[in-house]
Amino acid sequence: MGAVLVALLAVSSVFAISWALRTFYWVWVKPKRMEKYLREQGINGPPYKLFYGNLKEMVGMMIEARSRPMELSHRIIPRVLPFFYHTVQGYGKLNLSWHGPNPRLNIMDPEMIRDILSNKFGHFGKMKSNPLGKLLTEGVSSYEGVKWVKHRKIITPAFHQEKLKSLTGDAISRTAFGSSYEEGRRVFQLQTEMAELVIQLGQSIYIPGFRFLPTKRNNRMKEIYREVKTLLGDMIKKREKAMKLGEPSTDDLLGLLMESNHKEIKDGGNAKNAGMSIDEVIEECKLFYIAGQETTSTLLLWTMVVLCMHPEWQEKAREEVLQVFGQNKPDLEGLNHLKIVTMILYEVLRLYPPVVMYSRATYKAIKLGEICIPPEVELTLPVLLVHHDRDLWGEDAEEFKPERFVEGISKATKNRVSFFPFSYGPRICIGQSFAMIEAKMAMAMILQNFSFQLSATYAHAPFSFLTIQPQYGAQLILHKV
Numbered sequence: 353m354g355a356v357l358v359a360l361l362a363v364s365s366v367f368a369i370s371w372a373l374r375t376f377y378w379v380w381v382k383p384k385r386m387e388k389y390l391r392e393q394g395i396n397g398p399p400y401k402l403f404y405g406n407l408k409e410m411v412g413m414m415i416e417a418r419s420r421p422m423e424l425s426h427r428i429i430p431r432v433l434p435f436f437y438h439t440v441q442g443y444g445k446l447n448l449s450w451h452g453p454n455p456r457l458n459i460m461d462p463e464m465i466r467d468i469l470s471n472k473f474g475h476f477g478k479m480k481s482n483p484l485g486k487l488l489t490e491g492v493s494s495y496e497g498v499k500w501v502k503h504r505k506i507i508t509p510a511f512h513q514e515k516l517k518s519l520t521g522d523a524i525s526r527t528a529f530g531s532s533y534e535e536g537r538r539v540f541q542l543q544t545e546m547a548e549l550v551i552q553l554g555q556s557i558y559i560p561g562f563r564f565l566p567t568k569r570n571n572r573m574k575e576i577y578r579e580v581k582t583l584l585g586d587m588i589k590k591r592e593k594a595m596k597l598g599e600p601s602t603d604d605l606l607g608l609l610m611e612s613n614h615k616e617i618k619d620g621g622n623a624k625n626a627g628m629s630i631d632e633v634i635e636e637c638k639l640f641y642i643a644g645q646e647t648t649s650t651l652l653l654w655t656m657v658v659l660c661m662h663p664e665w666q667e668k669a670r671e672e673v674l675q676v677f678g679q680n681k682p683d684l685e686g687l688n689h690l691k692i693v694t695m696i697l698y699e700v701l702r703l704y705p706p707v708v709m710y711s712r713a714t715y716k717a718i719k720l721g722e723i724c725i726p727p728e729v730e731l732t733l734p735v736l737l738v739h740h741d742r743d744l745w746g747e748d749a750e751e752f753k754p755e756r757f758v759e760g761i762s763k764a765t766k767n768r769v770s771f772f773p774f775s776y777g778p779r780i781c782i783g784q785s786f787a788m789i790e791a792k793m794a795m796a797m798i799l800q801n802f803s804f805q806l807s808a809t810y811a812h813a814p815f816s817f818l819t820i821q822p823q824y825g826a827q828l829i830l831h832k833v
Contacts, residue, residue, distance in 0.1 A: 379403045383453045390448050393723050397448035405450025410435040411555055421811035426703045427750045428814045429740055436734055452557035456730040460738050462768035464721050468712055469777040475718045479711040479730050482558040487577040488550045491639030506616050510608035511786055539583050543641050546576045547818050584634045647706035648787050650819040652794050654704040657826055660806040662752050669693050670799040682796040690792055695754035697791055701773040706819040708736040744770040802830040
């Protein structure tokens with residue numbers, strides 16, 4: 353008995369020592385080696401701090417920035433991304449910071465951004481994060497390899513220009529879920545709550561195994577996940593039943609997605625791996641909400657706020673809409689003639705991009721430009737900072753000037769990747785055309801019927817919550833025209 357106890361103690365001691373050594377390597381030895389290697393190449397940044405990295409400074413600056421509104425201007429970076437703003441000011445555009453023990457390279461060079469997002473040789477992948485974050489959504493944006501190719505192929509037809517022609521008028525003015533909006537209202541509420549919890553996760557350090565603990569946040573996230581899965585599953589099953597009975601598919605994105613998936617399964621001879629499963633369709637529906645509903649509504653909101661700040665452009669846009677449509681309901685053909693409205697939307701996307709940054713990670717050692725990056729380094733592509741970069745856009749980079757885009761995006765950017773609100777490369781947002789059509793349609797209908805101005809109660813306070821949001825809301829006064 354004594355020998356068994358001694359053996360158990362010995363094994364436990366070895367395990368404890370091994371765990372302690374691995375932990376020490378993870379939180380100190382590996383980060384310090386990375387820091388030294390990158391600094392030798394001239395890449396500097398705030399020093400690494402044991403375990404937390406620069407996380408405390410990030411959160412502290414964010415809390416301070418959100419403690420009060422800002423002046424009524426488009427110089428929003430210090431408020432939306434205060435840590436990144438100060439790091440660039442202190443260490444340059446190419447800099448190193450730490451999210452816990454994980455190194456993050458801030459990349460603002462358009463050619464480097466092109467190489468990373470083009471990912472021609474598969475060297476850059478999606479950043480690995482807390483597995484609980486997947487409860488918010490997975491879908492095509494988070495998949496890689498064969499699964500990404502498969503889902504992209506199925507989803508693409510739903511966003512084909514010919515299909516989008518059927519989504520004008522009432523369908524676009526409702527939502528991406530069309531007639532299912534009332535049915536899906538609870539889903540939208542739950543996904544918003546889930547997003548808040550995922551953002552909280554991003555402000556902490558992931559410890560392997562922690563997700564299995566029955567904490568209040570972990571339990572709530574799993575509850576939301578189950579309820580959303582049930583609600584969307586029931587909605588999809590109803591659509592499937594209707595399709596089997598020969599009823600035509602509805603003219604919303606969910607209907608188009610299911611139609612495309614049904615065709616893929618049929619073309620695959622109903623093989624086991626043909627098409628998407630119900631669970632996979634559910635994940636794509638959740639992604640529609642995050643990447644579609646949320647980003648488009650944010651674009652419309654900031655467009656209206658900006659046009660209140662610049663009433664001369666609001667009037668120009670209204671004159672154009674009335675010239676093209678009069679008081680008739682806007683249609684797709686007419687939307688293509690809205691040059692001024694398009695310029696305005698591009699400039700709003702430049703100043704207030706829905707997604708403030710994209711992230712990738714290195715799978716192996718790679719040379720990017722003139723620097724060598726080891727594996728397991730996170731690459732941050734700060735869309736907002738690039739869009740406001742004076743070296744790329746001129747001294748008036750933080751001013752609202754839609755005329756930048758009078759000759760299109762290529763001319764405005766000089767063919768550089770300095771404007772990428774929908775990302776870039778093979779993983780560019782699959783719904784960007786739909787988002788622009790939806791935004792143009794909504795703005796045309798608003799401008800036909802209303803003029804608008806900021807209320808005296810409006811406080812300018814953009815902050816990042818999945819997308820750039822107004823912290824205190826956007827109080828507008830509308831006048832019938």
